[in-house]
Structure formats: structure tokens, C-alpha cells
Amino acid sequence: MKMALLKVPTAGAAQLSWRCSVVHTALAIPNSHSISASAGTGRGKGRREWRVKCSSGEIEKGAVNFGPGSPVRATSILVVGATGTLGRQIVRRALDEGYDVRCLVRPRPAPADFLRDWGATVVNADLSKPETIPATLVGIHTVIDCATGRPEEPIQTVDWEGKVALIQCAKAMGIQKYVFYSIHNCDKHPEVPLMEIKYCTEKFLRDSGLNHIIIRLCGFMQGLIGQYAVPILEEKSVWGTDAPTRIAYMDTQDIARLTFSSHTK
Numbered sequence: 001m002k003m004a005l006l007k008v009p010t011a012g013a014a015q016l017s018w019r020c021s022v023v024h025t026a027l028a029i030p031n032s033h034s035i036s037a038s039a040g041t042g043r044g045k046g047r048r049e050w051r052v053k054c055s056s057g058e059i060e061k062g063a064v065n066f067g068p069g070s071p072v073r074a075t076s077i078l079v080v081g082a083t084g085t086l087g088r089q090i091v092r093r094a095l096d097e098g099y100d101v102r103c104l105v106r107p108r109p110a111p112a113d114f115l116r117d118w119g120a121t122v123v124n125a126d127l128s129k130p131e132t133i134p135a136t137l138v139g140i141h142t143v144i145d146c147a148t149g150r151p152e153e154p155i156q157t158v159d160w161e162g163k164v165a166l167i168q169c170a171k172a173m174g175i176q177k178y179v180f181y182s183i184h185n186c187d188k189h190p191e192v193p194l195m196e197i198k199y200c201t202e203k204f205l206r207d208s209g210l211n212h213i214i215i216r217l218c219g220f221m222q223g224l225i226g227q228y229a230v231p232i233l234e235e236k237s238v239w240g241t242d243a244p245t246r247i248a249y250m251d252t253q254d255i256a257r258l259t260f261s262s263h264t265k
């Protein structure tokens with residue numbers, strides 16, 4: 001299995017503009033990195049053209065910039081996307097290792113009671129609604145970002161625009177470490193929308209000035225049926241490459257162990 005782990009120093013990095021507050025305003029969309037791709041209402045058919053841009057620069061006059069506040073415990077973490085295939089394993093591992101775990105989940109008809117039963121705190125927010133994000137970050141040391149959009153959503157809503165908002169909020173509120181999961185070789189396949197977005201998010205995160213860890217993953221072993229078998233049976237698109245190489249898969253429990261091994265170093 002192939003995987004790259006990258007920890008980037010933050011010295012000298014540019015700061016982001018802060019335009020995300022409890023009063024909904026326009027997000028700061030960068031211009032130093034850009035994405036253009038064909039996307040539809042979901043991740044397969046029904047395409048339309050869209051373009052998103054991201055930039056980093058000096059904080060503008062009048063922008064909100066939260067300075068250092070009360071110290072937070074290094075054990076306080078926020079898991080974003082905690083109900084997903086990877087997110088739930090991150091929560092389980094974090095609790096087993098003694099972390100104080102807060103889980104950001106979208107409001108849903110069926111509450112994420114299993115997370116509470118495990119001992120985590122659950123807060124409701126939505127990356128597509130930036131005004132809901134800041135309150136979830138109060139008292140948090142580390143953000144572990146496992147979130148991804150639902151198959152029926154436009155791919156850029158959560159995986160790009162939502163991540164830009166989350167990174168900006170984390171920077172403005174003094175989050176001390178940000179863990180981001182990307183995709184192996186995402187920089188080599190810009191023709192695949194999700195891989196292009198992941199690579200652009202990596203660059204945006206590096207430019208943010210946040211202390212961060214980027215973990216590039218291959219496929220999840222737990223997702224084989226949902227990612228390939230079901231879409232094929234339903235005659236939906238399945239993203240991949242035409243490279244004559246084998247695809248590696250990882251157990252999400254192993255990814256959780258790797259995450260906390262890298263987090264403590």
C-alpha cells in the first residue's frame with residue numbers, strides 16, 4: 001500500500017482574510033489557486049461547468065481576527081465528519097487514547113447517538129453554512145477533518161467551499177493543529193474533480209499558516225461495496241484512472257492508528 005505523510009512548517013506563511021462570522025457574509029475566495037472542472041448536482045452525471053478560486057493574502061482592514069485566548073488542553077479535538085466511514089474510527093481511537101472528543105455533524109433526522117454512547121460530545125454544524133462553524137471550535141486544540149460531501153451534493157459545496165470556510169475559521173480562532181485527509185497522487189490527476197479539489201485544498205492549507213498534517217490516503221477497504229459495487233449496479237459513474245496500476249486499500253482502523261501516531265510526534 002502506498003501513502004505519503006507530509007507535515008509542513010508554518011513559518012513565514014501568509015495569513016488568510018477572515019470573512020466568516022456568525023452574521024453570514026461573503027467568503028474570502030482565494031485567487032492564488034484555482035480549480036475548474038465539470039460537475040453536476042452529484043458526483044457523476046448531470047454535468048455543468050463551475051470554477052472556484054482560492055487565495056491567501058494579508059488580513060484586510062476591518063476583518064475579524066481573533067488573537068490568542070485562554071489556553072486549551074492539547075487533548076481537546078474536534079472531529080469533522082464524525083459519522084463517516086473514517087470519521088467514526090477516528091472518534092473511537094481518540095476516545096480509547098484518552099482524548100476529549102467533540103464531533104461536528106450535520107443536523108440529521110436520526111441523531112448520532114452512537115457517538116454520545118461512546119463518550120464523545122456531539123455538536124451540530126454544516127460546512128455549507130459557514131456561520132455555524134465558529135462556535136464548534138471554541139476550546140479546541142486540534143481539528144481532524146474527515147468530512148466529505150454526500151454523493152447527491154455538488155462536489156464543490158463541502159469538499160471545496162466548506163473546507164475553505166473551515167480552514168479560515170480554524171486560522172482565525174487560533175486552532176493549533178489541523179489534520180487533513182487527502183488522496184494519494186491527487187496532484188497527478190487533475191481530470192478527476194475530487195482529486196483536483198483535494199490537491200488545491202492542500203495548497204490552500206499550506207498557505208493558511210496553520211500548523212498542519214496532510215495524510216494522503218488510498219481507498220478505504222470498508223468502502224468497496226458502496227463506492228464500486230452499488231454505483232455500477234445502479235448504472236452510475238465510478239471515478240478512477242486509466243493507469244495500468246493496482247489500487248491499494250487500507251482499513252480505516254489502521255488509518256486512525258496512523259493519525260494519532262503522527263499527531264503525537
